[in-house]
Amino acid sequence: MSEEVKVFGAWGSPFSRRVxxxxxxxxxxxxxxxxxxxxxxxxxxxxxxxxxxxxxxxLHNGKPIAESLVILEYIEExxxxxxxxxxxxxxxxxxxxxxxxxxxxxxPALWKAGWSPENEREKAVEEACECLxxxxxxxxxxxxxxxxxxxxxxxxxxxxxxxxxxIQEATGHELLSAEKFxxxxxxxxEFVSCSIVKESLPPxxxxxxxxxxRIAGAMDAPxxxxx
Amino acid sequence: MEEVKRVKLHGVGANPYSKRVxxxxxxxxxxxxxxxxxxxxxxxxxxxxxxVYKRIPVLVHNEKPVVESLVILEYIDExxxxTxxxxxxxxxxxxxxxxxxxxxQQELFEAMTLAVRYDGEVQAKAIDEVDEKMKVLEExxxxxxxxxxxxxxxxxxxxxxDVLICSIFNSYKAxxxxxxxxxxxxxxxxxxxxxxxxxxxLPLVKELFPPHDQLVALLMVVRENVLKASSST
Numbered sequence: 001m002s003e004e005v006k007v008f009g010a011w012g013s014p015f016s017r018r019v020x021x022x023x024x025x026x027x028x029x030x031x032x033x034x035x036x037x038x039x040x041x042x043x044x045x046x047x048x049x050x051x052x053x054x055x056x057x058x059l060h061n062g063k064p065i066a067e068s069l070v071i072l073e074y075i076e077e078x079x080x081x082x083x084x085x086x087x088x089x090x091x092x093x094x095x096x097x098x099x100x101x102x103x104x105x106x107x108p109a110l111w112k113a114g115w116s117p118e119n120e121r122e123k124a125v126e127e128a129c130e131c132l133x134x135x136x137x138x139x140x141x142x143x144x145x146x147x148x149x150x151x152x153x154x155x156x157x158x159x160x161x162x163x164x165x166x167i168q169e170a171t172g173h174e175l176l177s178a179e180k181f182x183x184x185x186x187x188x189x190e191f192v193s194c195s196i197v198k199e200s201l202p203p204x205x206x207x208x209x210x211x212x213x214r215i216a217g218a219m220d221a222p223x224x225x226x227x
Numbered sequence: 228m229e230e231v232k233r234v235k236l237h238g239v240g241a242n243p244y245s246k247r248v249x250x251x252x253x254x255x256x257x258x259x260x261x262x263x264x265x266x267x268x269x270x271x272x273x274x275x276x277x278x279v280y281k282r283i284p285v286l287v288h289n290e291k292p293v294v295e296s297l298v299i300l301e302y303i304d305e306x307x308x309x310t311x312x313x314x315x316x317x318x319x320x321x322x323x324x325x326x327x328x329x330x331x332q333q334e335l336f337e338a339m340t341l342a343v344r345y346d347g348e349v350q351a352k353a354i355d356e357v358d359e360k361m362k363v364l365e366e367x368x369x370x371x372x373x374x375x376x377x378x379x380x381x382x383x384x385x386x387x388x389d390v391l392i393c394s395i396f397n398s399y400k401a402x403x404x405x406x407x408x409x410x411x412x413x414x415x416x417x418x419x420x421x422x423x424x425x426x427x428x429l430p431l432v433k434e435l436f437p438p439h440d441q442l443v444a445l446l447m448v449v450r451e452n453v454l455k456a457s458s459s460t
Contacts, residue, residue, distance in 0.1 A: 051330065051363055063319055070325045077318035093293045093302040100295055101279060134279055 005030040006059040008045050010037045011202050012210055014159040015068040016056035021155050021200040022072050026079040069099055072152055084152045098138055098145060099156040106131040107159055113175055114167045121173075128175050135160070136181045143190055154191055161188040162201050170211035234259040237273055237285040239266060241437050241445050243336075244296045245284045247394035251300050253431055254385050255310040297328055300387055313387040323371055324387050330367070331391050335360040339395070342406055343446060344453040354408055365416045372418075385429075389422075393432055396423040401442035405450060 005023065007030050009016030023030050035045050035055050048057045048064035058065045058074065065074050076085050085092050113121070113128035135157070139145060145153035160176065165188070168174050178185040191197055236252065236259050238245030252259050264273055264283050276285045276292035286293045286302070293302045304313040314321050338360055341353035396419070399411045413420040426432055437445070 051326075051367065060319075065319070065322045065326070067326055067329060070322050070329065073325065074318050074322040077321065089302055089305040090288075090291055090293070092305065093298050096298045096301065097293075097295055100298065 004061050008033045008035055008057040009055045010035050014163050017200055018068045018155050018158055019056045019071050022075045024196050024200055026082050028079050095152045098153045102156045114171055132181050136184045139183045161191040166207045167211055235287040237262045237264050238283045239264055243394040247296055247390050248284045248299050250390050251303050255307050257307055328391055336395050343450055361416055365419055368418050393426045397436045398442040401446050404443050405446045
């Protein structure tokens with residue numbers, strides 16, 4: 001039975017890349033549709049995600065699912081190969097907790113710290129570092145948050161593995177260093193070195209140019225356009 | 228003989244996050260020990276169980292803590308499978324439930340909380356936002372439950388969305404009294420209104436939630452404390 005799987009995404013969005021990564025990890029073929037999220041969202045996107053009007057949206061046999069973490073759980077429940085969540089309900093709860101922590105607290109703090117004006121920077125950096133410290137603890141010496149293989153939390157932390165370093169380079173402000181967070185730093189390497197992950201990341205130079213451009217103009221929060 | 232598994236819930240009185248976990252445990256018939264926490268004097272145990280957020284609710288099962296109410300609700304559902312299920316089996320239906328759970332929690336309830344905790348312009352803006360989100364919710368629920376003309380959304384079976392709607396809107400009249408504004412207008416939001424009213428009548432719900440006057444008093448205290456704290460220098 002042929003299945004129709006489509007992903008509405010944006011090339012630079014960590015949230016839409018999460019969905020692509022999960023599909024690739026499970027060997028699911030999909031059609032990718034690039035949305036111009038800043039200037040011209042397609043009527044289809046607005047139809048499939050009328051509540052938030054954001055990417056990513058997964059379309060499976062004509063049915064849309066929105067919100068990246070909701071989509072990841074859907075993908076996990078629909079395509080059973082290469083699971084990204086543990087079987088045990090308690091371990092699953094822990095994974096969900098960390099994924100939510102990333103979205104609710106960590107990513108907003110990191111984003112804020114990256115782009116804060118001078119007078120707010122110290123406090124923002126402090127909060128961001130607290131988050132990174134918590135994650136360092138959560139990793140607990142494992143290779144991946146998911147243990148031996150990439151799991152939900154690793155996928156949700158993709159921003160930290162790829163985007164954060166590029167933002168650091170663009171802004172000249174360092175948050176995640178090998179000295180301060182050795183395990184987390186090592187994790188970023190392990191994560192981006194996986195061939196499937198590497199394939200699913202936006203090109204570094206393109207992202208760097210994008211962020212440098214945005215520094216030149218006014219900077220808006222990323223959640224406006226994509227989540 | 229299976230050993231008795233101990234379930235404890237650390238919560239706070241009428242706190243809606245705490246109530247939703249209690250409601251879920253009761254729907255599923257899971258016996259639990261309730262421990263009231265004092266947020267102005269957090270117990271060492273709470274801080275150990277929830278070092279990241281330092282807040283309730285915390286569900287402790289066989290000495291292992293689970294935190295964040297939506298994570299707890301899913302854990303309860305998955306761990307106790309021979310009891311009424313809070314989430315449907317079909318992945319697409321589950322995704323819809325999760326989507327709306329997030330919306331109700333992050334968009335709607337956040338706005339209601341802001342309206343209680345602030346004054347002046349911030350409050351006015353929050354109240355407008357609540358209204359906007361209510362419209363979205365009404366439309367969304369109409370689409371999700373197209374046959375629902377009747378009182379209860381899922382008939383006899385209570386699910387995750389019932390738990391959330393109940394924990395937030397059971398006290399809607401108290402919110403309306405304290406804020407001086409209509410939040411759940413039966414004419415503008417007929418589906419959600421009927422749903423909430425049907426839930427309120429359930430014996431399970433009546434047992435669990437404090438009466439109207441108590442809720443009003445609680446909300447006023449919350450509001451006073453927060454406004455006092457923000458105006459003191």
